Amino acid sequence: MTQPEQVVEPTGTGDEQQGRPGRKRDHSRDPEILEAALDILAECGYDGMTVDMVAARAKAGKATLYRRWPSKAHLVIDAVACMKRAQHQAPPPDTGTLRGDLVAMIRPPGIADGQRKMQVMGGLVSLLAREPELVEAVDEAITEPRVRQNRIVLERARDRGEIRADADLELVAHIGPAMASYRTLVQRRQVDREFLVRIIDEVVLPALGVPPGDPTG
Incomplete structure (x- = not known):
């Protein structure tokens, strides 16, 4: 079975690594990112779609997506x-x-x-x-x-x-x-x-x- 497209979580700050609260995540761009994901999915299909393509369409940094969704599959489901x-x-x-x-x-x-x-x-x-x-x-x-x-x-x-x-x-x-x-x-x-x-x-x-x-x- 093909493994899901994994994305690597950024290491974050020392506080985050030690379990202390870090900077609160900004979800304000989620609707734009998810809409871009739907567009790419409709145009390219699941196999042809990549997280990088969604980031480019939404004009979002790749790290933003990587922190929010652990894989392409989870991004699509959301x-x-x-x-x-x-x-x-x-x-x-x-x-x-x-x-x-x-x-x-x-x-x-x-x-x-x-x-x-x-x-x-x-x-x-x-x-x-x-x-x-x-x-x-x-x-x-x-x-x-x-x-x-x-x-x-x-x-x-x-x-x-x-x-x-x-x-x-x-x-x-x-x-x-x-x-x-x-x-x-x-x-x-x-x-x-x-x-x-x-x-x-x-x-x-x-x-x-x-x-x-x-x-x-």
């Missing part, structure tokens, strides 16, 4: 996680019905953004093929944010009596993200609104015994 958090940082909507909540959560990207996202996620697959030990970190950072929102709306629906009390909410919470990932990474097709509404009406709601309602909503 960058994709930030992209996902931007999509799911708002609390899930509460419309009063499960279908209403699920439909209101749909925010498919535009065509250009969707193409970039497919390229980024393709790079993530390459990362996991080479660093399978990082699969749990990827799941927690990238998959879990959307699943967590799904759990919230499913639990609300159960508390309202809209779905049965013994429904497997954990399984259902993963259906949408899993099907969207398959469409993006395997079929190489856009995840658009029509596709996501079909998942809700033809898979998620039937699995919970909920009538689909208006399919045009």
Whole structure:
């Protein structure tokens, strides 16, 4: 297996080496660096990407990246996680019905953004093929944010009596993200609104015994 691209930590000051507090790290440039990482990942793929390329694109010193991320793999995971958090940082909507909540959560990207996202996620697959030990970190950072929102709306629906009390909410919470990932990474097709509404009406709601309602909503 190809080893992750390692970066050497600078030796730092004597105080840092002896465990005493050193200068506080400045994270103000992290968003620019992570955005540059996504751009390079989309353009070059995981194999073609290097930490030095990201530093050059972000106009940041290499030591800045080396102190912040121990390897290219960790930089990529953090960058994709930030992209996902931007999509799911708002609390899930509460419309009063499960279908209403699920439909209101749909925010498919535009065509250009969707193409970039497919390229980024393709790079993530390459990362996991080479660093399978990082699969749990990827799941927690990238998959879990959307699943967590799904759990919230499913639990609300159960508390309202809209779905049965013994429904497997954990399984259902993963259906949408899993099907969207398959469409993006395997079929190489856009995840658009029509596709996501079909998942809700033809898979998620039937699995919970909920009538689909208006399919045009």
